[in-house]
Amino acid sequence: MLISILVIVGLIVLAVIIVAGMYNGLVTLRNRYKNAFAQIDVQLKRRYDLIPNLVETVKGYMAHERGTMEAVIAARNTAMAAGKAAAANPGDPTAMKALGGAETALTASLGRLLAVAEAYPDLKANQNMLALQEELTSTENKISFSRQAFNDAVTLYNTGREKFPTNMIAGMFNFGPAELLESTESPEERKAPKVSFN
Amino acid sequence: MDFFAQQDVARKKTGRLVFLFILAVVFIIVAVYGVALVLLQFVGPPGNVSPEDVPRQFVMWRPDVFLTVAALVALAVGTSSLLKLAALRKGGSYVAESLGGRPVSSDTTDRDERRLLNVVEEVAIASGVPVPAVFVLPGEPGINAFAAGWSTSDAAVAVTEGAMHQLNRDELQGVVAHEFSHVLNGDMRLNIKLIALISGIMVLATIGYWALHIRPSRGSKNGGGGYAAILLAALALLIIGYGGAFVGRIIQSAVSRQREYLADASAVQFTRNPAGIANALKKIGGFQSGSVVRAPASREVRHMFFGASDVGSFMSSVFATHPPLQDRIKRLDPSFEGDWSSMTPSTAAGAAGASGFAGAAGRPASSGATGAAAIAGIGTLTIEQVEAGASLIAAIPADIRSEISEPLGACAVVCAMLLDGDEAVRQRQLVAIEKTFSEVLSAEVTRVAGAVSKLERHLLLPIGDLALPAMRRMSPVQYIAYSKTISALVRADNQVTLFEFCLQKVVEHRLFEAFQKPSAGVSGVSGRQFVDDAVVLLSAVAAAGGGTEEEAKAAMAAGLKTLFNGRTPDAGLPQGQPSLERLNTAFDNFASAPMKMRRMILLAVSDCIVHDRHVTLAESEMLRAVAYCLSLPLPPYIPSVAA
Numbered sequence: 001m002l003i004s005i006l007v008i009v010g011l012i013v014l015a016v017i018i019v020a021g022m023y024n025g026l027v028t029l030r031n032r033y034k035n036a037f038a039q040i041d042v043q044l045k046r047r048y049d050l051i052p053n054l055v056e057t058v059k060g061y062m063a064h065e066r067g068t069m070e071a072v073i074a075a076r077n078t079a080m081a082a083g084k085a086a087a088a089n090p091g092d093p094t095a096m097k098a099l100g101g102a103e104t105a106l107t108a109s110l111g112r113l114l115a116v117a118e119a120y121p122d123l124k125a126n127q128n129m130l131a132l133q134e135e136l137t138s139t140e141n142k143i144s145f146s147r148q149a150f151n152d153a154v155t156l157y158n159t160g161r162e163k164f165p166t167n168m169i170a171g172m173f174n175f176g177p178a179e180l181l182e183s184t185e186s187p188e189e190r191k192a193p194k195v196s197f198n
Numbered sequence: 199m200d201f202f203a204q205q206d207v208a209r210k211k212t213g214r215l216v217f218l219f220i221l222a223v224v225f226i227i228v229a230v231y232g233v234a235l236v237l238l239q240f241v242g243p244p245g246n247v248s249p250e251d252v253p254r255q256f257v258m259w260r261p262d263v264f265l266t267v268a269a270l271v272a273l274a275v276g277t278s279s280l281l282k283l284a285a286l287r288k289g290g291s292y293v294a295e296s297l298g299g300r301p302v303s304s305d306t307t308d309r310d311e312r313r314l315l316n317v318v319e320e321v322a323i324a325s326g327v328p329v330p331a332v333f334v335l336p337g338e339p340g341i342n343a344f345a346a347g348w349s350t351s352d353a354a355v356a357v358t359e360g361a362m363h364q365l366n367r368d369e370l371q372g373v374v375a376h377e378f379s380h381v382l383n384g385d386m387r388l389n390i391k392l393i394a395l396i397s398g399i400m401v402l403a404t405i406g407y408w409a410l411h412i413r414p415s416r417g418s419k420n421g422g423g424g425y426a427a428i429l430l431a432a433l434a435l436l437i438i439g440y441g442g443a444f445v446g447r448i449i450q451s452a453v454s455r456q457r458e459y460l461a462d463a464s465a466v467q468f469t470r471n472p473a474g475i476a477n478a479l480k481k482i483g484g485f486q487s488g489s490v491v492r493a494p495a496s497r498e499v500r501h502m503f504f505g506a507s508d509v510g511s512f513m514s515s516v517f518a519t520h521p522p523l524q525d526r527i528k529r530l531d532p533s534f535e536g537d538w539s540s541m542t543p544s545t546a547a548g549a550a551g552a553s554g555f556a557g558a559a560g561r562p563a564s565s566g567a568t569g570a571a572a573i574a575g576i577g578t579l580t581i582e583q584v585e586a587g588a589s590l591i592a593a594i595p596a597d598i599r600s601e602i603s604e605p606l607g608a609c610a611v612v613c614a615m616l617l618d619g620d621e622a623v624r625q626r627q628l629v630a631i632e633k634t635f636s637e638v639l640s641a642e643v644t645r646v647a648g649a650v651s652k653l654e655r656h657l658l659l660p661i662g663d664l665a666l667p668a669m670r671r672m673s674p675v676q677y678i679a680y681s682k683t684i685s686a687l688v689r690a691d692n693q694v695t696l697f698e699f700c701l702q703k704v705v706e707h708r709l710f711e712a713f714q715k716p717s718a719g720v721s722g723v724s725g726r727q728f729v730d731d732a733v734v735l736l737s738a739v740a741a742a743g744g745g746t747e748e749e750a751k752a753a754m755a756a757g758l759k760t761l762f763n764g765r766t767p768d769a770g771l772p773q774g775q776p777s778l779e780r781l782n783t784a785f786d787n788f789a790s791a792p793m794k795m796r797r798m799i800l801l802a803v804s805d806c807i808v809h810d811r812h813v814t815l816a817e818s819e820m821l822r823a824v825a826y827c828l829s830l831p832l833p834p835y836i837p838s839v840a841a
Contacts (some may be wrong), residue, residue: 005427005428005431006238008428009270009405009431009435010273010274012272012405012408013270013273013274013277013401014273014277016401016404016405017274017277017278017281017401018406021281021285024296025287027296028288028292028295028296031295032295035295035300035301036671036673038300038301038303039605039671042305042604043604068619085712104628134645137641137644138645141524141606141638141641141642142604142605142606142607144638145605145606145609145638145639145676146605146606146671148673148675148676149605149672149673149676150673151669151675152674152675153673155675156673
């Protein structure tokens with residue numbers, strides 16, 4: 001009798017310790033990727049702030065390209081709303097997909113605007129325009145860098161919650177899968193770090 | 199008391215703590231044993247009932263029961279303590295995150311957050327501690343703060359939202375200086391061990407709590423007696439667990455109170471502004487929310503806070519983790535008014551004296567300038583250093599400042615520092631960045647290269663320091679790729695300069711501690727190996743002096759003399775400049791040497807450097823690299839003070 005009580009107590013001890021450890025591990029991984037999103041968010045906002053300036057600069061030179069400019073502004077506003085939703089709940093599959101799509105659309109429309117701007121030599125030589133373009137490129141680089149960090153953190157979390165036996169804890173305490181922020185179509189964005197483990 | 203003495207005190211305290219803890223565990227084992235005996239009497243082993251002992255005899259000593267109980271309790275307490283320790287050793291950020299902390303991004307635009315970051319950076323640069331991660335505890339109106347971390351390289355400083363908004367710059371500086379003195383006094387490890395031990399004792403209470411909630415399964419026939427026994431056992435565990443935690447809390451509080459006075463005093467010493475921290479304390483006293491922290495997880499770490507994080511309860515003097523506010527303010531206010539009110543910072547700047555490395559090493563004329571004075575500067579801070587730290591930061595161009603506040607920019611700036619002057623080598627380096635990391639990084643490096651090449655040389659290492667918090671936000675995958683990039687850059691021209699070596703060491707060492715599990719702290723490097731490594735290091739330092747061969751030999755002899763305690767070393771020591779591979783292993787070995795050996799190494803190195811009464815930039819960078827790798831906070835070399 002005594003032995004069986006002690007064994008039961010011992011098992012409970014081990015179970016509590018193990019469950020608590022796995023639970024805490026999952027919470028940490030989740031916090032990690034949520035914090036990593038904040039990093040992207042800062043740069044995304046920076047990009048959204050730059051775009052009106054860019055359009056303002058371009059406006060004086062290419063007044064009859066109204067449609068292209070409006071498309072950029074519209075895409076920016078959509079992306080901004082998607083960004084806000086994603087920041088409220090980073091990793092949420094719908095929000096992340098929406099943000100990925102909106103960012104792709106924004107990058108595409110920006111690309112069209114800059115392609116059209118190529119046809120205006122005065123605009124191309126405009127100091128303000130050059131500075132803005134430079135800043136935009138750099139911001140996009142920063143976005144892709146921090147997106148890589150975010151996706152790494154999400155992958156770590158997803159692997160953590162799918163591994164046995166943590167997957168049982170994840171199921172019990174509702175740790176849902178997190179979604180990567182998918183790569184968009186811009187050439188800068190495709191240049192993720194090449195990593196080899198050896 | 200200098201840095202090393204403080205560290206020793208902290209270590210001794212840990213020893214005493216472990217003793218008290220073992221005592222508590224023994225007490226718990228005895229208590230659980232008693233409960234088990236009673237239970238045994240109550241339930242009784244079946245099949246053992248014979249007519250003779252119908253009123254069964256109560257046997258006091260049953261080794262089998264005692265051993266089983268001891269093993270189980272030790273298992274529970276041990277595993278839980280070790281797991282907690284393992285978790286907490288993941289670094290200060292882990293502790294801050296578990297309290298719901300939000301990291302303050304170094305490119306924040308919020309004015310209060312920016313001010314907080316600036317204050318932390320100034321104090322960090324001034325003391326030579328790596329700039330810690332900064333967290334805000336959102337939704338906490340109380341004024342409070344804490345520092346956590348296993349080593350100085352993974353430290354985190356967290357302040358409540360209340361503190362960030364309510365305190366002015368001076369007060370905030372006082373609070374941050376208080377937290378840094380915990381870092382410098384070695385309190386962080388002490389605190390973490392304390393948390394782990396208490397959580398180990400608490401685990402019994404947790405088990406009891408859970409066991410109380412077990413319901414007997416409906417179908418079980420044998421339920422009655424067994425269930426009652428479990429209930430009884432659970433209740434007993436709960437009581438014993440809380441009893442143990444009660445004792446643990448008393449230990450926690452006693453240790454904490456002493457360290458708080460010390461940290462207050464050090465904070466004043468750092469900022470030479472008793473009013474700052476005193477006013478912060480007064481604000482807590484007069485503030486409605488006081489220093490209360492609401493997050494439930496804060497109970498465990500309450501002894502790490504700046505002010506008492508819980509509302510006082512009964513027996514508060516035994517349980518208080520912090521001395522009464524009035525006492526703390528009184529100690530700051532009356533005693534310091536007379537001492538320093540006449541000493542404004544500007545007049546004090548001339549009296550840098552023996553405090554701080556810059557003061558000692560920068561005065562070639564002063565006779566008897568030895569490394570000892572430099573070592574005395576470790577782990578202490580003076581207002582001159584804080585001001586010099588601030589002016590050093592101010593000397594960094596704004597565009598570089600904004601680059602290093604963001605991960606990609608920070609990585610790019612550090613890479614750009616390693617770019618070669620030669621165009622062909624430079625191209626090869628850029629290709630290497632693309633290969634080992636990505637085109638994104640090489641594009642950014644090209645972009646910042648111009649600005650970086652215009653930087654004054656003495657700013658480079660401090661900039662590397664300031665870039666670290668942003669670089670820590672890389673993912674582990676990125677970190678692995680980046681460390682490959684750095685070593686590719688260093689090796690691109692087939693010759694490694696001392697600066698390149700130092701920068702690589704500094705970045706690797708500090709990032710390494712942030713990304714990988716820290717070492718246990720002490721390794722079994724043999725005495726012979728230690729001497730070999732030290733000699734290798736000294737010959738590199740002597741060569742860095744840039745003098746003639748004779749001078750280098752003399753400098754090396756000075757260093758060796760310190761290393762061997764005045765005795766002349768045996769013949770047959772290696773001469774000439776060692777290979778960088780050899781130097782590398784030496785550095786790695788030092789990183790896990792015990793504190794006493796680290797102190798000796800640093801003393802020898804600084805004696806070797808000041809031997810010719812002249813300190814070159816290369817030498818001071820070397821000293822910094824050594825100090826970094828030894829995890830010793832060495833205040834930066836400040837040319838303006840030295841001149």
